[in-house]
Amino acid sequence: MESGAPKDRHSVGQGSGGVSLLRPPRIFCLTMLSIVFWALIFYFISTMQGDMASLLPKPSAFSLPPFRFGRDRCVGRYIYMYDLPPRFNADIARECSKFAAGVDMCKYTANEGFGPPLPPGDCLPEKGAYHTDQYVLELIYHSRMRRYECLTTDPSIAAAVYVPFYAGFDAALNLWRSNLSARDALPRDMVEWLVRRPEWRAMGGHDHFLVAGRGTWDFVRGEGGGWGSAFMTYPAVRNMTVLTIEASPWLGNDFGVPFPSHFHPSSDDDVLRWQDRMRRQERRWLWGFAGGSRPDSKRTVRAQIIEQCGYSSSCKMFASTTGVHNSPNGIMGLLESAEFCIEPCGDSYTRKSTFDAILAGCIPVFFHPISAYTQYTWYLPRDYRSYSVFIPQDDVAKRNASIEETLRKIPPAKVARMREEVIRLIPRVMYRDPAAMGVTFKDAFDVAVDAVIDRVAKRRRAAAEGHEYQDSVDGQHSWKYDLFEPGHKDIGPHEFDPYI
Numbered sequence: 299m300e301s302g303a304p305k306d307r308h309s310v311g312q313g314s315g316g317v318s319l320l321r322p323p324r325i326f327c328l329t330m331l332s333i334v335f336w337a338l339i340f341y342f343i344s345t346m347q348g349d350m351a352s353l354l355p356k357p358s359a360f361s362l363p364p365f366r367f368g369r370d371r372c373v374g375r376y377i378y379m380y381d382l383p384p385r386f387n388a389d390i391a392r393e394c395s396k397f398a399a400g401v402d403m404c405k406y407t408a409n410e411g412f413g414p415p416l417p418p419g420d421c422l423p424e425k426g427a428y429h430t431d432q433y434v435l436e437l438i439y440h441s442r443m444r445r446y447e448c449l450t451t452d453p454s455i456a457a458a459v460y461v462p463f464y465a466g467f468d469a470a471l472n473l474w475r476s477n478l479s480a481r482d483a484l485p486r487d488m489v490e491w492l493v494r495r496p497e498w499r500a501m502g503g504h505d506h507f508l509v510a511g512r513g514t515w516d517f518v519r520g521e522g523g524g525w526g527s528a529f530m531t532y533p534a535v536r537n538m539t540v541l542t543i544e545a546s547p548w549l550g551n552d553f554g555v556p557f558p559s560h561f562h563p564s565s566d567d568d569v570l571r572w573q574d575r576m577r578r579q580e581r582r583w584l585w586g587f588a589g590g591s592r593p594d595s596k597r598t599v600r601a602q603i604i605e606q607c608g609y610s611s612s613c614k615m616f617a618s619t620t621g622v623h624n625s626p627n628g629i630m631g632l633l634e635s636a637e638f639c640i641e642p643c644g645d646s647y648t649r650k651s652t653f654d655a656i657l658a659g660c661i662p663v664f665f666h667p668i669s670a671y672t673q674y675t676w677y678l679p680r681d682y683r684s685y686s687v688f689i690p691q692d693d694v695a696k697r698n699a700s701i702e703e704t705l706r707k708i709p710p711a712k713v714a715r716m717r718e719e720v721i722r723l724i725p726r727v728m729y730r731d732p733a734a735m736g737v738t739f740k741d742a743f744d745v746a747v748d749a750v751i752d753r754v755a756k757r758r759r760a761a762a763e764g765h766e767y768q769d770s771v772d773g774q775h776s777w778k779y780d781l782f783e784p785g786h787k788d789i790g791p792h793e794f795d796p797y798i
């Protein structure tokens with residue numbers, strides 16, 4: 299798995315901190331120059347002599363491919379994207395005015411899912427800032443994939459197959475219906491369409507993936523009824539990789555990807571400048587909470603947070619009566635002025651605010667491992683203490699633990715290290731402008747595509763050797779597979795066992 303990866307990235311030292319973007323070290327540039335030089339020499343020789351092949355040892359079994367400089371950058375990275383009938387995506391997106399009661403989501407589905415651009419504010423970058431909604435990932439991934447550098451129209455060379463079905467938008471329209479077969483109508487239609495395709499039959503769908511801009515819980519209704527559609531329970535979809543904003547720890551084929559935040563940069567420099575700004579940011583508050591109360595919260599961690607923050611002179615939160623928490627600039631202002639940002643479970647385990655906090659260079663404080671640690675294993679370091687604070691929610695809700703005391707006990711040098719780690723994560727969890735050119739950093743889309751390709755490749759290799767690759771199980775231990783260190787294989791006791 300990838301999640302140790304941020305540590306291994308090249309970084310150019312700027313002070314002791316280092317920059318998280320990939321900047322090639324000088325030796326790499328020199329090597330590239332010399333490769334280009336020699337390639338040119340070879341090119342001249344080959345055009346003069348006509349046939350390059352005569353200079354090379356003869357390959358045994360197959361003829362020489364056409365001469366190219368270096369390797370095809372896309373080998374092993376090609377994606378085949380279905381051109382789906384519009385009833386599975388574009389037609390649903392057009393129903394945006396019906397996605398949510400009282401909110402016209404059409405504003406937020408504009409700009410390929412980024413929503414309306416924000417005017418320059420104090421707390422967001424001058425360009426690339428948008429009012430982005432939390433449920434729009436299907437659009438963001440689809441529009442990015444249309445411009446993916448290694449898109450292919452030939453499924454036989456594809457490393458993975460992308461299904462641009464807007465499962466979450468369909469859920470937004472149909473989840474509330476009491477008629478279960480109506481709720482499942484389009485998901486069932488989608489699956490029946492897929493399994494008839496020759497592209498599907500090649501690997502039984504094990505190379506297929508899709509993105510659902512809602513949590514897994516909306517798609518795993520049991521036969522007896524209950525919440526959601528049954529989409530992710532269908533055998534075909536169980537063979538696929540599904541990216542959601544909140545994965546289940548028990549399913550095995552779904553993976554959490556970052557919620558979209560409010561900054562969608564167009565260049566490496568945009569990101570480097572923002573990271574620098576967050577490093578220098580003055581943080582007046584020890585802790586901050588960008589959230590409101592819930593009606594049913596008496597002895598919940600959320601009620602405790604609001605109570606404890608209210609008593610403290612080092613904590614900042616929104617007064618729940620003002621509308622300010624709907625303003626991205628207001629939210630970012632709060633998160634940027636705090637050392638620690640409190641991220642309790644929201645309506646579900648995860649919150650968009652977690653990614654707003656990372657963007658703000660604010661150290662997140664979690665109360666449940668499913669809020670992040672078992673969730674974004676492709677994105678966040680395995681050592682969660684390196685970038686976040688974990689306070690078990692029962693300590694706060696049942697045992698009256700003081701959040702502020704816990705945070706004050708962390709030595710300032712450790713706080714600085716954690717913040718630097720958070721700032722280093724920023725590019726990995728953002729969604730860049732799909733039209734941007736010449737960007738070298740990997741954003742959340744790139745990380746997801748790499749991870750899917752890796753997951754499929756393992757299955758492909760195993761199938762070639764005549765067995766089935768197993769990197770997860772369904773059921774209670776599935777989350778442990780996602781947290782394995784490379785090479786590790788045994789399901790043993792885990793420190794998160796008491797919570798999951």
Ligand SMILES: *[C@@H]1O[C@H](CO)[C@@H](O)[C@H](O)[C@H]1NC(C)=O
Pocket residue numbers: 477478479480483
């Ligand atoms: C439920 O929905 C299905 C499919 O849309 C429809 O055929 C059926 O008549 C509906 N049943 C009821 C009771 O409305």
Ligand SMILES: *[C@@H]1O[C@H](CO)[C@@H](O)[C@H](O)[C@H]1NC(C)=O
Pocket residue numbers: 493502503533534537766
């Ligand atoms: C799912 O994959 C299995 C092999 O792992 C295959 O036997 C089965 O046919 C696939 N299901 C569908 C619906 O294609």
Ligand SMILES: *[C@@H]1O[C@H](CO)[C@@H](O)[C@H](O)[C@H]1NC(C)=O
Pocket residue numbers: 698700
């Ligand atoms: C919880 O702790 C606070 C401060 O430590 C104290 O004032 C309060 O009375 C405690 N509440 C309960 C229910 O023990």
